[in-house]
Amino acid sequence: MSKHVAFLRAVNVGGRNLVPMSELCDLFGSLDFTGVKSLLQSGNVIFDTDRRVDETIETMLEAQTAKRFGVTVDYIVRSAPELATAIASNPFPAEAKKDPAHLLVLFLKNAVQPKDVRALEATIQGSERIQARGKQLYAVYPEGVGRSKLTNAMIEKKLGVRATGRNWNTVLKLAALCK
Numbered sequence: 001m002s003k004h005v006a007f008l009r010a011v012n013v014g015g016r017n018l019v020p021m022s023e024l025c026d027l028f029g030s031l032d033f034t035g036v037k038s039l040l041q042s043g044n045v046i047f048d049t050d051r052r053v054d055e056t057i058e059t060m061l062e063a064q065t066a067k068r069f070g071v072t073v074d075y076i077v078r079s080a081p082e083l084a085t086a087i088a089s090n091p092f093p094a095e096a097k098k099d100p101a102h103l104l105v106l107f108l109k110n111a112v113q114p115k116d117v118r119a120l121e122a123t124i125q126g127s128e129r130i131q132a133r134g135k136q137l138y139a140v141y142p143e144g145v146g147r148s149k150l151t152n153a154m155i156e157k158k159l160g161v162r163a164t165g166r167n168w169n170t171v172l173k174l175a176a177l178c179k
Helices: 021-030 054-071 078-087 092-098 113-123 154-159 168-178
Strands: 001-010 036-037 044-049 076-079 103-108 127-131 138-142 163-167
Touching: 001 138, 001 163, 021 036, 021 044, 021 054, 044 113, 044 168, 054 076, 054 078, 076 078, 076 103, 076 163, 092 154, 113 127, 113 154, 138 154, 154 163, 163 168
Parallel strands: none
Antiparallel strands: 001 044, 001 076, 036 044, 103 138, 103 163, 127 138
16 A cells, blocks of 8 residues: 545636545545545545555546546645655755745646746746755745636646645645655
8 A cells, every 4th residue: 555645636726626535535435445534624635545546546536526526636646755855855945944935836737848847937026936856836926826817727838737826834744744
């Protein structure tokens, strides 16, 4: 058995795509995943499985969530070692220490092309900074995410890939739950 984290995109945010986390954990249990627990109300599920986790699992979770809850959401799944690598690969260690709430890790469905990251960088109008590493994009929002024009929609459009972000504090909490 190996631990994984399922990140749901756009769940329980702004009153849309409402999914009770206890019921979501029940769904995972009904699909023969074990050790299921959630963190916060924004769609973070830790689970154990001996199955190979890939896009097929993500697609199955998306279909089962739509069937049970009537919402369309994307799942992005990382294994505990992949999450640990994402933490170790953080290109903004000073920001992680000084202001972790304003550092986001955006978990991407697929790795992105450097040209697409450069195109995204060219659209940044504020003090935000980004770097891509593998299937993660790290973004620093010095003035906060809420006021930024570097939105998830813009990031997805420029990179051509679905993404869901978690602040550094949440990423570290999820990694701790995976141990």
